Amino acid sequence: xxxxxxxxxxxxxxxxxxxxxxxxxGDVDLAQxxxxxxxxxxxxxxxxxxxxxxxxxxxxxxxxxxxDLSDALEKVQLGAERALVMPLEERRRTxxxxxxxxxxxxxxxxxxxxxxxxxxxRGRALGVTLSTPDADKYAYTEEYLRGRIIGALGGMAAEQxxxxxxxxxxxxxxxQVTNIARGMVARWxxxxxxxxxxxxxxxxxxxxxxxxxxxTLDVIDGEMRRxxxxxxxxxxxxxxxxxGQLDALAEALLERETLEEADAYRIAGVTRLTKxxxx
Ligand code: ZN
Numbered sequence: 001x002x003x004x005x006x007x008x009x010x011x012x013x014x015x016x017x018x019x020x021x022x023x024x025x026g027d028v029d030l031a032q033x034x035x036x037x038x039x040x041x042x043x044x045x046x047x048x049x050x051x052x053x054x055x056x057x058x059x060x061x062x063x064x065x066x067x068d069l070s071d072a073l074e075k076v077q078l079g080a081e082r083a084l085v086m087p088l089e090e091r092r093r094t095x096x097x098x099x100x101x102x103x104x105x106x107x108x109x110x111x112x113x114x115x116x117x118x119x120x121x122r123g124r125a126l127g128v129t130l131s132t133p134d135a136d137k138y139a140y141t142e143e144y145l146r147g148r149i150i151g152a153l154g155g156m157a158a159e160q161x162x163x164x165x166x167x168x169x170x171x172x173x174x175x176q177v178t179n180i181a182r183g184m185v186a187r188w189x190x191x192x193x194x195x196x197x198x199x200x201x202x203x204x205x206x207x208x209x210x211x212x213x214x215x216t217l218d219v220i221d222g223e224m225r226r227x228x229x230x231x232x233x234x235x236x237x238x239x240x241x242x243x244g245q246l247d248a249l250a251e252a253l254l255e256r257e258t259l260e261e262a263d264a265y266r267i268a269g270v271t272r273l274t275k276x277x278x279x
Pocket of ligand 1 (some may be wrong): 097101156169170173236
């Protein structure tokens with residue numbers, strides 16, 4: 001069985017446990033990071049508390065403040081900043097790549113809102129687009145999953161549409177795409193041809209060698225390709241149709257390196273749907 005990530009109350013409790021040994025400043029409200037971290041696991045939250053404590057020490061404080069917590073959250077979600085001098089052409093390509101992810105995320109109804117876009121290299125990536133849900137989600141619709149695939153293909157699609165070539169920067173994106181497509185087809189009954197059965201084991205069952213018949217694996221492969229090809233076509237078509245908005249985002253990124261949620265939506269000219277915002 002997969003363990004589902006803790007809900008909001010659970011996250012707050014986990015943060016409370018992991019900050020028990022850490023002196024917290026009076027302004028610290030653990031409900032705040034608990035609210036903005038749907039999907040995070042207990043281990044990731046423990047890491048967050050740790051990073052905040054390290055940051056406070058580095059800053060010469062004897063208490064962890066709310067600012068330390070929110071900076072630590074950024075590091076945990078986006079990866080550590082990396083000093084890297086990128087040639088202009090590479091920066092331009094990265095700006096379009098991230099803008100492709102972001103714009104498709106903004107245009108997809110029901111997709112998780114885009115929180116931040118950056119072309120400051122972080123972790124192993126040359127740029128990052130961060131999308132997180134407004135509230136805890138427990139089940140996903142087919143439309144939402146297709147939207148996730150389209151968004152993940154958005155970086156590659158933008159490079160294709162703008163430069164006519166695709167670089168190796170999309171490896172991580174393709175892993176994500178493959179995982180979602182495999183789940184849709186082989187585990188969540190979203191392909192008519194495979195049918196409503198769990199045809200591929202999840203990771204836990206894999207250890208026992210349970211797998212589908214070879215013919216079923218062929219059908220799964222074909223269905224995964226069909227879904228991903230459809231989504232890639234849609235990604236390219238949407239970016240071509242919205243080229244002006246893509247250019248605007250990429251230019252703003254080249255100039256400012258990092259865009260926060262409100263600016264990103266304004267520059268892209270997309271109205272953020274507020275219907276599902278939590279109070
Ligand atoms: Zn990407």
